Amino acid sequence: MLPDDDVLLLTPGPTPIHPRAQAALGWPMRGHMDPEVFAYNDRIVADLRRLYGTGEGSFTSLLSGTGSLGMEAGLANLLEPGERVLVLSNGAFGERMVEMAARLGCDVHALRFEAGAPVDVDAAARAARSLRPALLAVVHGETSTGVLNPVPELGAVAREAGALFSVDAVTTVGMMPFAMDAWGIDYAYTGSQKCLSAPPGVAPVAFSARAMERVAQRRLPVATWYADALGMRRYWQPDEGGRQYHHTVPVQLHWALGEALAAALEEGLEARAERARRVGSAALAALQDLGFRAYVPAPHRLPTVLAVVPPSGLDEAAVRRSLRSEHGVTVAGGLGPTAGKVWRLGLMGENAREVHYRRFLDALGRVLGEAGLRERFDEVLEPALA
Amino acid sequence: MDPRLRDHTPGPEALRRAADDGVDLERLKIDDPVAYMVRNAGTVVTAAPELAHLAEGMLTAAFPDRQVFRAEVAEGVRVLAFPPLDGEELRSYDRWLAPLVDRPEWRARHAYYREVGDLRGVGRELGLPQGPDAYRGGEGVIGPFEDGADADAWAEEHVTRPLVHDSFPMNGRWFCDVFRAEAP
Numbered sequence: 001m002l003p004d005d006d007v008l009l010l011t012p013g014p015t016p017i018h019p020r021a022q023a024a025l026g027w028p029m030r031g032h033m034d035p036e037v038f039a040y041n042d043r044i045v046a047d048l049r050r051l052y053g054t055g056e057g058s059f060t061s062l063l064s065g066t067g068s069l070g071m072e073a074g075l076a077n078l079l080e081p082g083e084r085v086l087v088l089s090n091g092a093f094g095e096r097m098v099e100m101a102a103r104l105g106c107d108v109h110a111l112r113f114e115a116g117a118p119v120d121v122d123a124a125a126r127a128a129r130s131l132r133p134a135l136l137a138v139v140h141g142e143t144s145t146g147v148l149n150p151v152p153e154l155g156a157v158a159r160e161a162g163a164l165f166s167v168d169a170v171t172t173v174g175m176m177p178f179a180m181d182a183w184g185i186d187y188a189y190t191g192s193q194k195c196l197s198a199p200p201g202v203a204p205v206a207f208s209a210r211a212m213e214r215v216a217q218r219r220l221p222v223a224t225w226y227a228d229a230l231g232m233r234r235y236w237q238p239d240e241g242g243r244q245y246h247h248t249v250p251v252q253l254h255w256a257l258g259e260a261l262a263a264a265l266e267e268g269l270e271a272r273a274e275r276a277r278r279v280g281s282a283a284l285a286a287l288q289d290l291g292f293r294a295y296v297p298a299p300h301r302l303p304t305v306l307a308v309v310p311p312s313g314l315d316e317a318a319v320r321r322s323l324r325s326e327h328g329v330t331v332a333g334g335l336g337p338t339a340g341k342v343w344r345l346g347l348m349g350e351n352a353r354e355v356h357y358r359r360f361l362d363a364l365g366r367v368l369g370e371a372g373l374r375e376r377f378d379e380v381l382e383p384a385l386a
Numbered sequence: 387m388d389p390r391l392r393d394h395t396p397g398p399e400a401l402r403r404a405a406d407d408g409v410d411l412e413r414l415k416i417d418d419p420v421a422y423m424v425r426n427a428g429t430v431v432t433a434a435p436e437l438a439h440l441a442e443g444m445l446t447a448a449f450p451d452r453q454v455f456r457a458e459v460a461e462g463v464r465v466l467a468f469p470p471l472d473g474e475e476l477r478s479y480d481r482w483l484a485p486l487v488d489r490p491e492w493r494a495r496h497a498y499y500r501e502v503g504d505l506r507g508v509g510r511e512l513g514l515p516q517g518p519d520a521y522r523g524g525e526g527v528i529g530p531f532e533d534g535a536d537a538d539a540w541a542e543e544h545v546t547r548p549l550v551h552d553s554f555p556m557n558g559r560w561f562c563d564v565f566r567a568e569a570p
Contacts, residue, residue, distance in 0.1 A: 098447045099448075102482075103447075106443060109446070110446050
């Protein structure tokens with residue numbers, strides 16, 4: 001049985017698929033070594049450089065897996081067993097990094113911050129000066145709490161400590177300007193189903209030239225053959241021996257991601273950031289009228305995930321169930337430190353659309369017996385820039 | 387106050403040591419929280435220095451609510467947690483750490499992770515055996531040897547009371563566990 005196509009994914013990933021990506025899923029099948037695939041992949045490589053804002057000598061590609069593979073690939077490529085990594089953690093995805101690095105046999109140090117609060121740059125700088133890690137790792141936008149961490153400032157911390165800098169850009173890149181080279185980032189990754197609104201299954205990643213040098217100088221081979229950057233590069237970038245087979249890439253997902261990526265760059269990253277901000281601000285205002293409040297204070301609020309605390313006394317799980325079963329609207333509850341405490345509303349890619357939030361607010365109003373939510377949204381919604 | 391501190395009640399051993407040292411633990415909790423946590427931390431494992439990062443890293447990852455401490459001791463590095471892990475948590479920690487020790491780079495060096503009971507009590511050890519040629523006396527795991535007879539022969543020659551030995555196989559080789567049989 002086909003799933004109901006009228007369900008609205010207002011979660012912080014996966015997001016509704018962009019129409020161009022949806023259409024590309026139906027393109028003809030090709031082999032992973034066919035010239036059309038290589039030509040299309042070359043365009044993806046170039047577009048990813050623009051998306052990430054990479055510098056000279058960078059390596060961009062798609063990993064055949066989700067953003068978690070992107071996370072694991074970075075740690076596995078940039079660290080050898082016993083090497084020191086400092087993870088700045090303020091949510092579930094920071095903790096995932098800690099666990100992955102520990103499983104890789106690294107010398108893991110976690111500097112933990114309160115859930116809902118950003119990473120403190122001064123504390124991070126003190127820890128980095130003292131520990132001198134080989135790698136500093138942080139999540140840019142912590143999806144589990146809706147916090148935006150100060151990545152440009154942390155790039156300076158990493159440089160001062162002589163560390164490589166890895167950034168989880170899963171809920172940021174594609175929905176806001178991202179300056180990998182200018183911010184001193186050596187490795188960044190995302191998942192296709194987040195801000196780019198493609199189907200899940202590929203992880204766009206970017207290595208700086210410095211990061212690739214580090215991989216080339218490793219003492220031991222990368223623990224994961226599948227995500228070995230040097231092996232991947234031989235497939236994605238031709239050398240004197242041409243292109244080499246690595247593994248069978250999911251060609252249909254490449255088509256879809258490539259189209260979603262092109263659409264994002266055509267719209268412009270500034271424009272997408274502005275779209276998320278406008279829709280998010282209006283949605284928050286409407287929800288505040290119902291007694292919801294923002295979980296994260298404005299200066300540190302992630303523009304792509306709106307985390308709101310439901311009013312006390314509201315059976316939040318029951319309301320979410322009703323939204324899904326009666327109105328086909330899916331919103332996410334909390335995750336990790338925010339489980340049972342917040343709702344998380346996606347403002348990534350295709351879910352940051354006025355039409356979707358009107359539908360959500362209409363549905364919520366019906367479930368709660370409150371009128372005027374959609375009108376309130378429209379009242380405070382700023383006009384879109386031309 | 388950190389809820390881990392606020393809600394913590396010292397165990398009988400910590401209370402006894404505090405009484406011996408003339409330390410007011412409730413006062414210490416407020417005046418020097420780190421010193422309080424160190425006094426009340428529980429040993430998770432004693433690790434060889436080269437392996438201590440594995441023990442600490444996995445503790446940090448598996449129990450993010452714990453404060454992790456390390457202390458350099460004669461046997462290596464003692465890794466401690468505050469609040470201490472309970473029995474079920476220690477068994478869970480075993481399941482996390484054991485596969486790491488079994489990775490090729492450590493397996494090649496015959497790394498071992500085990501629970502031992504000796505005159506000092508029961509505890510966990512994460513170690514690397516000492517080569518027979520490097521042995522200069524004292525307790526430890528010595529090896530590898532080709533077979534049990536070789537291990538016993540080496541022990542006959544080198545291990546004297548109050549030390550005793552047990553020979554045991556691990557990953558196809560044999561080792562001598564040299565330990566003290568009676569209190570000094």
